[in-house]
Amino acid sequence: MDADRAKRGRGRPVRATAYVGIGAVLLAGCASMPDSGDMRDVESTPRQDAKVRVFALPPAPDAEPQEIVQGFLEALTSDDVNYETARKYLTGDALKTWDPARSTTVLDEAPTAFTRVTGERPEADEYGFELSGKNVARVDGQHAYTPTSGQYRKLVHLTRVKGTGQWRIDELPQGVVLGRSDFVRNYESINKYYFTSAAQSGEPGTVADPVYVRSQVDPVTQVVRDLLEGPTSWLNPVARTSFPSGTALLKGTKALTPDDQNRLVVPLNKKANRVSASRCREMAAQLLFTLQDYMPTGVDEVELQGSKGALLCALGENDAGTVASHGVDGGAGYEYLIDGDHKLVRLSDRDPVTTPSPVPGALGEGEKQLRSAAVSRGEDRAAGVSADGSELYVTHMTAEGTLGDPVLRSGGATAKDRLTTPSWDGRGDLWVADRDPEKPRLLVLADGMGEPLEVRTPNLDGRIEAVRVAADGVRIALILESKGKRALYIGRIERDADAESTTVSIVELRSVTPDLEDVTAMSWAGDSQLVVVGREPGGVQQMRYVRVDGSPIPGSGPSALTGVEEIAASEDESQPLVAHSADGIVRLSPGQQWQTVVKEGSAPVYPG
Template identity: 50%
Template sequence: MPDSGDVQQVKASNPGDSQVRVYAVQPRENAQPDEIVDGFLEAMTSDDPGFATARKYLTNQAARAWKPEQSITVLTTAPDREQADRLADAENEGRSYPIRGRQIATVDARHAYQPRNPAEYKDFIHVVQQPAADGKGREWRIDHLPSGLVLSEADFQRNYRSVNTYYFASGEDWVVADPVYIRQRQDPVTRMDPVTQTVKALLEGPTNWLKPAVDSRFPSGTELKEGVTTLATDDQSTLKVPLNAKADRVGGEVCRRMAAQLLFTLGDLTSVRVEQVELQRGSDGGRLCVLSKAQAEEFAPVRDSGLAENPFFVDEHGSLKTLPVGGKEDAEADVSPGPFGKGATPLRSVAVDRDESRAAGVGKDGRELRVASILTDHELRPALVTSTAARPDDRLSAPSWDGRGDLWVADRNPVKPRLWMVPDGEGTPVEVRAPWLTDGARVQSLRVSADGVRMALVLKEKDGSTALKIGRVERAADGAGATVSVADLQPVAPRMEAVTAVSWAGPSRLVVVGKEAGGVQQVRYVQTDGATSATSVLPGLNGVTAVAAPNDDKAPVVADSGNDGIVRLMPGANWQRLVKIAGSSPVYPG
C-alpha cells in the first residue's frame, strides 16, 4: 500500500470479468450410469459451443432431438438427482433417474422470463447401454431427458442477463421496453456474442405477452445477414448492422425508427458504447440509414431534460408540497403553486403529470378525483370521478398519469370495483374493461408506465391477501368510440405474500414494498418480467406505506415510513429523513 500521496478515484473493473465459468467434461471411459447423469446435469450449465460435450452423454438419437435453446426451467437450486429404480426397467437393463426441485420460473424460445409460484418440479433422465464408439463393449448413455435446459437460479443468473428490447407502442411514435434474456458470453447454439444476440432477439420480434400492444418497424422476416455472429463498433462508436434482403426497400423514415429500436436496445449493454447505428442492405452492403443516439431521443416515452426529477408529497394538512431531494436532511418543503398547494381541498393522495404542469388529487375522504394546475392559481375544477363506497379505504386509489397525458384511477368499492381512465386528464372518464375484477378482487393501488402500455397493479383478493401483477393496456376503436382494457395480468413477485406499494423505476423495473412468507418487509427492485437478484434488495426500512422512484438514477428513491416520515435513499447511502414536517403520498411525476 502507498504511504503517501493524494487519494485518487479509480474505476472498478468489470464485475463480469471475474465470473465463475463452468467447463464441461466429457464422459470418461466405462462411466457408470450415476456419473453419466451427474456429468450431463453439470455440462448443461457450461458455455460449451453447441453443447457438444453435453451431447456426448446422450445417445445419437437423443443428441439430435435435444433442443436446449427451446426453453429453460429455473429451479431454486440445482436439480436433485435421486437414485435409479432398477426394478422398474429390468427388461432392457436401463436406469431411470428421477430429478426434482422447486421450480420458480421458465424462459421460453423468445427469451421471455415467466416467474411462477414455487412449485415442485419432477421429471426423469433415462440411461441405456449402447455399443461403444470403438465398437468394443458397451457404454451408458441418456436416451430420455427433460426438454430444454434445467438450471438452478444461480446458474441461470451466471449464464444469462436481462436486456430490454424496444418496440413502438401500437399507433404511437415512442418505444416500449420488452425485457428478454441473452447469454452473458457467446451463445452456445448460435455462436453469437452478446451484442449480436441482442440484435437478433430484437429482430425476432416482441415477446408473446407484449406483442398485442406494440409494433416493430422492421419488415417481417428481417434478420441479420447470414453468417454474422459478431458485431463491434468502430473508432467512432458506430455499430454497422448488416441485414438480409427483407429490409432492402425500406424508406428513410421507417429506417430511422428501425435504427432507433436498435439504439435503445443496445443502450442496456454496458459492454459496448454505441453512439450511432448504421443499417446496411443485405443485397450489396450499401447504407440504408444512419441514426445517432441523440437523434433517437425523439422516440423516448420520457424525454431527458438534463434536469433531475422533482418529487412531491402531501403534508399533514392535505396540501401539495415539493420535496427538496438535493438538500440537507430535515429540509424545508416548498409550497407547490396552484389550488392544491394552497389547500383549496385537503388531499389524501396525489399524482403529478410527466410535464409537471398538472396534478391529480384524491380528496381527504377518498371520494372525489380532481385535476388542477401546479403552475398557476386557476380555480379548482369539478370532480372528474366520484366513488360512492361507504368507507374511505374502499373509495378511490391514488391516481397515476401515463406519458400520453391520460389519467388513471381505481374505484375500490367492494360492491362494484371499477377502473377509470380520463383522456388527457380532462375528458369524459372512460370505464376500463377489466374482466379480472371479479369474485371480490379489487385494485389496491396502480401505477402506469410512461409509455402507457403497461400497468403495475397491487390487487387485493377476496381472502385479504395482496399480490403484484402487471397488465397490458390495450386501446381500440369500435362503433361506440374508443375502448380501453387492461388484459392478461401476469404475476411479478409471486414469492411475496404481501405487497404494500409499488412504483416504476425506469422502463422495465419496479420498486416494490412487500414481504415473503415468514419474512420481514423489504424494499427491492423487481424487473417487470418478475426477475430479481440478490443485489436488488435496498437497505432495510420499517413501516413503509408508499414508495416513489425516479425515471432515471439522477434522483433518490423516496418513501413514506410510518416511523421516520418522508425519507430518501441516495446511491450508496442509507435512508435519511427528508423533511421536518409530517406527510404522506410521496410521488415522482407519473
C-alpha cells in the same frame, strides 16, 4: 426443508431440486420407465461462483451411468455456445432431436437425479433416472421469463451403446434445466425496445421488453437476433417493430462487436433492402436503445447494411431522440408530497433547501384538503384526492389554476373504500380505482379531464388497492387484495377505438411477486422494474426491486427502513427514492443513506 427431512426419515428418496437457467434443457417425451430395481442417488451439480466461467468436460470412456448424468447436467451450466459438449452425452434420437433453445427450467436448487436399474442384473443395459425439484421459473423459446411453482419431475433414460459399450442418454425432456445459482451466473436480463403510440408528444414512444440471454456466450449478437424476431408474445399486441417481417442477420454473420469508435455495423438480409430512410432510422433507433441498455458506454452509433453490403442508414445516440420518445428526458423537476396541512407541495433534490414549497395553483393553496395526488409527466397539471377519499380534482399547476368541480366522486361508505392515489400515463390520461364494494371500478379519464371511462378488467381476482401506469402507456401495475393477501400484478393495456366509442381493457395480468403475501406499496423505478414494499409469509417488511416479468434483480435492495407506508421512485434511475415511513418523508439518494427531509407529510410521488 423440514418436510423434506421428514420424508427422508421415512426412507423415501431425497427430492432433487434444480435451478433452471436459460440454457439447461430436458427433452419432452420421455421413455417409459422400469418399475423395478435399485434406487441410487446421483450427486447434484455443484454451485458455482457468479464470476466463475465453467468449461464442460466430455464423458470419460469408462463413465458409469451416474457419471454420465452428472456430466450432462454440469455441461448444461457451461459456456459452450451450442452445448457441443452436452451433446456428447447423448445418442440416438436424443442426439438428433434435443433442442436446448426450446426452453429453460429454473429450479430452486441444482438438480439431483435418482436412478433405477432396469432388471435385476448389475450388467443391465438400461438405466432410468428421475430429476425432480421445486419450480422457480421458466424461460421460453422467446427468452421471456415467467415465474412458476409446484414440483418438477422429469424422466431420463440411458442405454449402453452397441459397439463401444459406453453409456449415453437416449431419451430426455426438451429444453435446459439448471439451478438458480447457475442461472444467475449464466444469464442476464436485457431490455429490447419496441414502439408504442402512447407518447404524449405524438411521436412514437418506446416500451421495454425484457429477455434473458446467456451472458458469456456472445450476448450482443444474441440480443440483436432477439430484437429482430419481434416483441415477446405478452407484449406483442401493444407494441410494434419497424423491422420488416422476416428480417434477420445476414447469413454467415458471426459475432457482432463495436469497433474502436463504438460503432456497431449490423448486416441484414434482403428483407431490409428496400426500407425507406425514415423507417431505417427507426430500425437503427431500436437497436441503439437496446444495445445502450445492455452496454451504456459501449455503442454510440449503429450502422445498418443491406444484404449486398450497401449502407442502409446510420444513427448516433445524439440523433436517436429525434426518432422516438425514449426514457425520461432530464428527469423530474421535483418530488411531490402532501404536507401536514394536507396541501400539495414540492421539493427538489438538486436544491440544498429541504423545506418544501406549495405547488402553484389551487392544490397548493389548501383550497381543498388532500390525502394523495398525482402530477402529470409534463409537471403542468395535478390530480388530487380529497382527504376523505371521496372526490378527485384536476387542475393546472399555475397561479391562475382554479379547482372547479370534482371530475369523479366515490360512494364508498368509508375512506378505505373510496378512491386510490391516481396515476398519469404517457398519453396524458389519468387513471384511478374506486374501491367502493358496491361498485368497484378502474377508471381512466382522457387527457385527465374527460368523462370517466370504466376499464374492462376480465379475470381480475381481488380488489384494486393501488394503481401505477408506466410511462409507455401500455403497461399497468396493480396491487390486488384477495382473501386478506395483497400481491403485485402487471397487466397489458389494450385500447380499441371506433367512430363511436373507445374500449380500454387490462388483460393477461401476471404476478411479479409470487413469494410475497403482503405488498403494501410499489412504484415504477425504471423502464422494466419496480420498487416494492412487502412481506414474505412469516417474515418482516422488506423493500426490493423486481422486474416486470417477475424475475429477481441480483444484489440487495434499498437499505432497510422502518414502517414504510408509501414509496415513490422516478423512472429516471439516477433520482432518489422517496418514502413515507415512521420517520416522516425520507429520501435515499444513490450511494447515500436514508435521510429525513420532512417530519410531517405523506403520499410522496414523482410525476406519473
